[in-house]
Amino acid sequence: MDVFLQQTVNGLTVGGIYALIALGYTMVYGVLRLINFAHGDLSVLGAYVGLVVLGGAAGGGGTQTLLVALAFVAAVIVVGIAGAALEFVAYRPLRKADRLAAVVSALGASLLIENGIMLIWGPQLRVFPQGLLPAGYWEAFGTRISLLQILIIAGSALLMAALYFFVHHTRFGTAMRAAAIDQDAARLMGINVNRVITSVFVIGPALGAIGGLFIGLYYRQVYFTMGWTYGLNAFIAAILGGIGNIPGAMLGGVLLGLVNAYAAGFVSSSWQGAITFALLIGILLLRPTGLLGERVAEKV
Amino acid sequence: MNGAVKTPAASPRRGRWSVTAGIGAVLWLAGLAIPVLPDQTWVFIASLFAVYAVVALSQDIVLGRAGMFDMGHAVYFGVGAYVTAILNLQFGWPIFATWPLAVLAATLLGALLAAPIVRLRGDYLLVATIGFNAIFVLVLNNNVGGVTGGGDGLFGVGAPGLFGWQLGSQGAMFYLNWLAFAFTLWLILNLERSHLGRTLGYLKLDPLAAGTLGVNAARYRVLAFALGAALAGFAGTLFATLMSAVSPGAFFFTESVTLFAIVLVGGQGSIPGVLLGTVLMFVVPQVFRGFAEYRYFVFGIAMIVIMVLRPQGIWPRSKGASR
Numbered sequence: 032m033d034v035f036l037q038q039t040v041n042g043l044t045v046g047g048i049y050a051l052i053a054l055g056y057t058m059v060y061g062v063l064r065l066i067n068f069a070h071g072d073l074s075v076l077g078a079y080v081g082l083v084v085l086g087g088a089a090g091g092g093g094t095q096t097l098l099v100a101l102a103f104v105a106a107v108i109v110v111g112i113a114g115a116a117l118e119f120v121a122y123r124p125l126r127k128a129d130r131l132a133a134v135v136s137a138l139g140a141s142l143l144i145e146n147g148i149m150l151i152w153g154p155q156l157r158v159f160p161q162g163l164l165p166a167g168y169w170e171a172f173g174t175r176i177s178l179l180q181i182l183i184i185a186g187s188a189l190l191m192a193a194l195y196f197f198v199h200h201t202r203f204g205t206a207m208r209a210a211a212i213d214q215d216a217a218r219l220m221g222i223n224v225n226r227v228i229t230s231v232f233v234i235g236p237a238l239g240a241i242g243g244l245f246i247g248l249y250y251r252q253v254y255f256t257m258g259w260t261y262g263l264n265a266f267i268a269a270i271l272g273g274i275g276n277i278p279g280a281m282l283g284g285v286l287l288g289l290v291n292a293y294a295a296g297f298v299s300s301s302w303q304g305a306i307t308f309a310l311l312i313g314i315l316l317l318r319p320t321g322l323l324g325e326r327v328a329e330k331v
Numbered sequence: 332m333n334g335a336v337k338t339p340a341a342s343p344r345r346g347r348w349s350v351t352a353g354i355g356a357v358l359w360l361a362g363l364a365i366p367v368l369p370d371q372t373w374v375f376i377a378s379l380f381a382v383y384a385v386v387a388l389s390q391d392i393v394l395g396r397a398g399m400f401d402m403g404h405a406v407y408f409g410v411g412a413y414v415t416a417i418l419n420l421q422f423g424w425p426i427f428a429t430w431p432l433a434v435l436a437a438t439l440l441g442a443l444l445a446a447p448i449v450r451l452r453g454d455y456l457l458v459a460t461i462g463f464n465a466i467f468v469l470v471l472n473n474n475v476g477g478v479t480g481g482g483d484g485l486f487g488v489g490a491p492g493l494f495g496w497q498l499g500s501q502g503a504m505f506y507l508n509w510l511a512f513a514f515t516l517w518l519i520l521n522l523e524r525s526h527l528g529r530t531l532g533y534l535k536l537d538p539l540a541a542g543t544l545g546v547n548a549a550r551y552r553v554l555a556f557a558l559g560a561a562l563a564g565f566a567g568t569l570f571a572t573l574m575s576a577v578s579p580g581a582f583f584f585t586e587s588v589t590l591f592a593i594v595l596v597g598g599q600g601s602i603p604g605v606l607l608g609t610v611l612m613f614v615v616p617q618v619f620r621g622f623a624e625y626r627y628f629v630f631g632i633a634m635i636v637i638m639v640l641r642p643q644g645i646w647p648r649s650k651g652a653s654r
Contacts, residue, residue, distance in 0.1 A: 060454075064454075066454060066457070120635070121635045121639070124639045125638060125639060125642055128638075128642030128643075129642055129643070130453075131400070131595050131599075132595065132638045132642035132643075133638070134595070135591075135592050135595045135596060135634055135638050136634065136635045136638040136639065138588055138591075138592055138634060139592075139630070139631045139632070139633070139634025139635040139638070140631060140635060141631070142627050142628070142630055142631030142634065143628060143631030143632055143635070144631075145627070145631075146625075146627045146628035146631060147628060149624075149628075150624065150625070150628060259585075263461070263465075266458070267458070267462075270455065270458050274454070301469070301472070301473055302469065302473065304465050304466070304469050305465070305466045305469045305470075307465075308461075308462035308463075308465050308466050309462075309466070311458065311459070311462050312448075312459050312462050312463075315448075315451060315455055315458070315459055316447055316448075319450065319451050319452065319455060320452070320455065321455075
């Protein structure tokens with residue numbers, strides 16, 4: 032029981048991070064029907080940018096919490112700009128082309144960002160400084176939950192709720208949903224579809240950057256190829272929930288985080304990846320468009 | 332590919348196609364002289380090109396011709412390589428004796444894995460195949476059955492021998508691979524003109540219309556997967572012999588991504604395109620080993636630039652090509 036509760040806490044933490052990153056995949060897919068393979072690497076870029084800010088924390092005293100906040104702000108701004116730039120350079124020219132051309136462009140962008148990170152910050156593992164946040168934790172029922180875990184779970188939940196509200200209860204969110212359903216019709220209704228797409232490529236990567244920085248703070252290390260590992264997991268989360276569906280990404284992320292944690296706790300971590308993918312393939316066979324995905328009839 | 336009338340292509344196109352085929356044949360014959368070159372590194376690179384060309388062409392059957400987004404093709408390549416390595420090293424089979432089994436194992440696995448997923452929509456199929464690849468690598472890494480050698484793989488795969496002749500030298504190995512390459516080209520050219528090839532093309536173009544004409548989509552898709560897997564398995568057994576070793580690293584998901592990108596960068600369903608793509612993604616990196624650090628960075632930029640400038644690939648399938 033202790034292991035179960037503990038792994039639930041751990042799973043919720045990691046699941047929250049997956050969900051944050053999954054949102055970027057799902058938003059882009061919802062509007063453009065494009066799997067943005069570079070999204071995981073953009074998230075990792077966020078962790079590295081945050082680390083640059085935190086690097087100055089070595090001698091600091093009470094200003095550290097402020098510094099952490101500053102790291103988040105810097106990561107969000109840099110990665111948001113990078114996302115918009117990526118869309119402009121690599122995806123916009125291909126919007127009318129074959130869907131797969133954009134996929135290859137996305138794979139190229141992933142290589143570019145991943146190796147760009149390596150060229151700037153080096154191929155070695157980078158460690159996050161210690162003691163950035165007060166190292167508090169609580170114990171109950173033999174389970175330990177740290178302040179950082181609470182911050183990650185609460186932060187992810189809050190951001191997801193905010194995004195949900197933004198997409199479903201604001202004018203711009205309505206425009207986004209309209210563009211996702213039919214770009215041409217949305218354009219005829221006076222919606223600036225280009226602006227919608229650009230903003231999707233700012234919001235998604237910005238959330239991913241926060242997820243990336245959470246990963247850095249939680250595991251206290253980052254490396255340049257990390258984007259594939261975490262990106263793939265987050266992407267699977269998005270697919271599990273039904274890609275293109277925002278609550279689906281949240282559900283998929285939490286589900287995947289929990290399954291991963293239980294697999295590590297009860298089975299063996301060397302088969303963790305296989306369990307993830309078995310779950311994915313199983314769910315796809317039962318529900319071919321994910322848990323919350325809509326069943327779309329083929330258009331004639 | 333416009334779905335125009337299906338009469339034999341107009342003569343200028345037919346002519347241009349024959350010119351391409353002729354140049355290709357001349358290039359292949361010229362390639363026979365590679366082992367004579369003074370610099371022996373080229374022999375190995377040419378062998379590697381031949382093997383990867385076979386895998387890339389097999390990926391093209393599934394992705395470019397049948398239109399299924401298979402991003403786990405390295406699985407079948409790996410199965411072929413591992414079956415040969417295991418049978419040779421653990422059971423002492425001669426290399427050529429392992430060929431049928433290696434190809435058969437890849438074919439069956441291809442059909443078996445494809446059968447449940449061919450009804451998934453494009454992107455979901457892509458994710459499922461990524462999953463297959465990840466599980467495959469885990470199976471290899473965790474040394475299932477104690478025969479895969481775990482993360483280190485297997486070393487010392489023997490040289491192929493025929494009636495007492497050992498094809499151990501680089502040159503002999505090259506001719507073997509070069510012949511296999513020619514065989515694959517011949518197979519694909521035949522596929523293009525066959526009932527199966529045309530059906531797959533039609534399925535890709537408009538699955539719904541093909542269905543209304545009585546084409547059993549699921550069956551043909553599984554068939555395409557099995558055929559692609561068979562060829563990939565064949566390339567795999569050649570790879571195991573060429574490297575005289577196999578390890579999980581050669582069959583990672585990233586390898587599948589590279590194969591996927593080759594087909595799209597080169598041109599779907601286009602033989603010269605896929606071969607050009609193979610040169611770009613597998614041979615050029617071998618040549619520029621010295622710039623290892625910047626290699627993938629430049630690769631990434633190149634992939635974006637090529638797709639933006641030529642969304643159909645560098646050498647798209649010509650509209651009249653034997654269809």
